[in-house]
Amino acid sequence: MTVGDQVKQAVASLKSAQASFESFALQTNNQNAKQMYQNAAQQTQTIVQQIEQRVQEMIDEEPEYGNQ
Amino acid sequence: MPTYLEMIIRAVAIFFILFILARILGKKQISQLTFFDYVTGIAIGSMAASVAIRQDQSFLYGFIGLSVFTGLSLLFSFLSLKSLTMRDLIEGNPTVLVQNGEVLEDNLKKVRLTHADLMMGLRRQNVFKLSDVETAILETNGRISVMKKSQNQPLTPKDIGLSVLEESSPSLVIVDGHVLEKRLSYLGYTKEWLKGEVMKQGASEFEDVFLAQIDSQGNVYVDLRKDQNRSEKVPQKPLLAAQLRKVQADLEMFALQTNDQNAKQMYYNQSKELDKVIQMVNPYMKQ
Structure with missing residues (x-):
């Protein structure tokens, strides 16, 4: 597995974590916990965006990463 | 009327009278009873018997005796509610037995407790060393309450500044x-949602479930009727926590691997951000 693939996998994991946070936020009735899960989902989203940008850069630099 | 018939009627009548009197006297717990x-x-019971x-x-x-005793007990408990002096007179005051780690021998004598009684009371509160005791009080119901010195009190999350999940019942x-x-x-959940949750845990119908409990986080614990068809369930939250930590480690590895300075910095920053998220959600990630 190339580094590119590993980075993509990390992005996928993060996205799944973000989705879990969102669903936990919906499930709980505790206002504190809800707020906390929403924050966590938002911050995870920011991280995902940063790393996705990097993935795009890698694809631009070395196109073979993109078509695997 | 034959004697045995009369006895049966008496017994039944007394049974119900006692029941009614007990209900009137209220639901003070046995352990909260004062000596009086x-x-x-006991007097009411033996009269009835x-x-x-x-x-x-x-x-x-x-019947008159029973009613008078019940009435007087009610009157006394009413008086002790209304007046402080009556309360002291009727129920007595708690007696301090140990203060600032010093056993007060005079008070022990006053309530006629031996040192062995005091030690037994302390041990029942899981205190075996006199040196651990800050205050011990003999309550009006005969129990001993103990406050341990602060260095011997159990560690709470508050003491170490740990943030924990607030959980309601x-x-x-x-x-x-x-x-x-x-x-x-x-609680704000629908039947359909609950059905989904119990099906995830191996039930096909509500009828398969013996008990299901929701905590304030929305986790559902399901106990199935047939214990053998329980499937091993994956703990969702610990799994998520592990996943996050793996990604964070990966990000650090990417930062080490790349030669691009910008990317290195970005990976490093994002790994730190993710670490913040992990720290924030950690108390909530226990099943």
């Missing part, structure tokens, strides 16, 4: 296959 409550209870089985005892007199939502719909809708 205790002896009044003698009326129930002794033919030569007049039923009417027995969990509630049962399925009992013996029946969904408690009122409670479910009070």
Whole structure:
């Protein structure tokens, strides 16, 4: 597995974590916990965006990463 | 009327009278009874018993005795509610037995406790060393309450500045296959959602579930009727926590691997951001 693939996998994991946070936020009735899960989902989203940008850069630099 | 018939009627009548009197006297726990409550209870009981089985005892007199005792107990508990001096007189005051780690021998003598009684009371509170005791108090019901010195008190999350999940009390939502719909809708969940949750945990119908409990996080714990068809369930939250930590480690690895300075910095920053997220959610990630 190339580094590119590993980075993509990390992005996928993060996205799944973000989705879990969102669903936990919906499930709980505790206002504190809800707020906390929403924050966590938002911050995870920011991280995902940063790393996705990097993935795009890698694809631009070395196109073979993109078509695997 | 044959004697045995009369005895049966007496016993039944006394049984119900006692039941009613007990309900009137209220639901003070046995452990909260003061000595006086205790002896009044015994007196009422023995009066009732003698009326129930002794033919030569007049039923009417027995009934009067019972009513007077109940009435007086009620009056006393009412008085001790209304007036502080009456309360001291009737229930007595708690007595301090140990203060600032010093055993107060005079007070021990006053309440006629031996050192062995004191030690027993302390041990029942899981205190075996006198040196651990800050204050010990003999309550009016005869129990000893202990406050340990602060360095011997159990460590709480607050002491080490740990943030923990605030949890309110969990509630049962399925009992013996029946969904408690009122409670479910009070908690803000729907029956359909609950069905999804119990199906995830191996039930195909509500009838398969013996007990289901929802905690304040929305986690559902399901106990199935047939214990053998329980499938091993994946703990969702610990799994998520592990996943996050793996990604964070990966990000650090990417930062080490790349030669691009910008990317290195970005990976490093994002790994730190992710670490913040992990720290924030950590208390919530326990099942």
